[in-house]
Amino acid sequence: MATINNLEDAATDFLANATITETATAGVGLASDNGITAFVSNSTNVDLSQQTESNNAALTGSANLNVTGNAEANVIAANNGDNVINAGGGDDQISTGAGNDTITLGDGNDFVTVDGGGVKVIDGGAGNDSFVINPAATPNDISATTLTNLNRGDTVTVTVTDANGNGALDINDVTISASETGSLTFTLGDGSLFTLDGVAVNSATDGGINYTVMDNGDGTYDVELS
Ligand SMILES: [Ca+2]
Ligand SMILES: [Ca+2]
Ligand SMILES: [Ca+2]
Ligand SMILES: [Ca+2]
Secondary structure, X not given: OOEEOOHHHHHHHHHHHOEOOOXXXXXXXXXXXXXXXXXXXXXXXXXXXXXXXXXEEEEOOOOOOEEEOOOOOOEEEOOOOOOEEEOOOOOOEEEOOOOOEEEEOOOOOOEEEEOXXXXXXXXXXXXXXXXXXXXXXXXXXXXXXXXXXXXXXXXXEEEOOXXXXXXXXXXXXXXXXXXXXXXXXXXXXXXXXXXXXXXXXXXXXXXXXXXXXXXXXXXXXXXXXX
């Protein structure tokens, strides 16, 4: 399986293995770094690290493929396979799809949408990162998601459905018990851990950092680190 290191040199090979699509931007072309803003691949790893532009990548299908971003803002859509995504610097936007994914966001204010199920390990890195976790199924078990290297200013949003059938959306619809079923474990930048264990809609302190769980009133809850 080839890894694309240079778009201009590898365009022919890349086309033989995957589909390259362009964004709606007029005048784009395959021969220029400026012209290629989005890569769609179902069979080839995508490596944007040699690029200086804010290129994007979308993986389709369910093959186990990887994407390496660059120092710019990248929009990276993983697929339903097991993906390793290294977003690099810049304010990157990542979506996981299904599968067991390992994602490193790097510097920058990054945004991740976790969906599709599977085990996710996500390293936020520096910057004010946002994590939106959409549990795959009822009950809303988010224990398969581990967020590491979090910092003050990061935000985690959990979307819930009425898993406990009480006719209302509430934090009790989310399975985040640490003792029996696993947990949503946060690893802070200083290496300390805290775990949302039977969390209530209030503030708590662990390891010198505060987290606040807030009911957004629309079936989502924000966990803000401060
Ligand atoms: Ca990047
Ligand atoms: Ca980044
Ligand atoms: Ca995936
Ligand atoms: Ca980051």
